[in-house]
Amino acid sequence: DAGITQSPRHKVTETGTPVTLRCHQTENHRYMYWYRQDPGHGLRLIHYSYGVKDTDKGEVSDGYSVSRSKTEDFLLTLESATSSQTSVYFCAISESTGSEETQYFGPGTRLLVL
Amino acid sequence: SQQGEEDPQALSIQEGENATMNCSYKTSINNLQWYRQNSGRGLVHLILIRSNEREKHSGRLRVTLDTSKKSSSLLITASRAADTASYFCALRGVGNNRKLIWGLGTSLAVNP
Structure with missing residues (x-):
């Protein structure tokens, strides 16, 4: 989990509440990603960032927003949590090496929405 | 779906045996990557094979790629209990698309 931390690592929340997950990197990598991992679906990209204040949507972005005000931090916000957002959330980073970019993952955040 | 499809979904072997898992896909790719x-825990990058490569080795790992069949295989030789993990293939499409397309994974259990 080289240089990537996620907080919190575990969270239980109630439906309708906002939740913010934080990803912090010490690698100074340009690209950051938020994924969710669910049984039967594998990894699905929620949002990604290609620089400070530059973000774009992934395949499952509805109900999520992101912000990146500093290179090292990428925040994922569930605006109003729903039970379908119960999942394990992974942050990943990469340093662009063109098409051969590989991604480095954080340890994950387990979120339970009751 | 562009998703990589892996088989088997689960594999159980004894220590010392070889483990083979496969990834098939439908899109054109620039490269294919395997993660554990x-x-x-989070995923860890294992190996990348380019679309113009047919085989690649890294330690006890051997990856093959057949672009005509749109499939790849990951072979772990002389497996150890510590190899117990899930293994995912991830596809890098052609062009400027930054997104990786992920398979559903193969769960490998290596029994001592």
């Missing part, structure tokens, strides 16, 4: 995920 230990239980409760």
Whole structure:
């Protein structure tokens, strides 16, 4: 989990509440990603960032927003949590090496929405 | 779906045996990557094979790629209990698309 931390690592929340997950990197990598991992679906990209204040949507972005005000931090916000957002959330980073970019993952955040 | 499809979904072998898992896909790719995920942890990059490569080795790992069949295989030789993990293929499409397309993974159990 080289240089990537996620907080919190575990969270239980109630439906309708906002939740913010934080990803912090010490690698100074340009690209950051938020994924969710669910049984039967594998990894699905929620949002990604290609620089400070530059973000774009992934395949499952509805109900999520992101912000990146500093290179090292990428925040994922569930605006109003729903039970379908119960999942394990992974942050990943990469340093662009063109098409051969590989991604480095954080340890994950387990979120339970009751 | 562009998703990589892996088989088998689960594999159980004895220590010392070889483990083979496969990834099939439908899109054109620039490269294909394999990652490992230990239980409760994030994914770790193992190896990348380019679309113009047919075989690649890294330690006890051997990856093959057949672009005509749109499939790849990951072979772990002389497996160890520590190889117990889930293994995922990830596809890098052609062009400027930054997104990786992920398979559903193969769960490997290596029994001592």
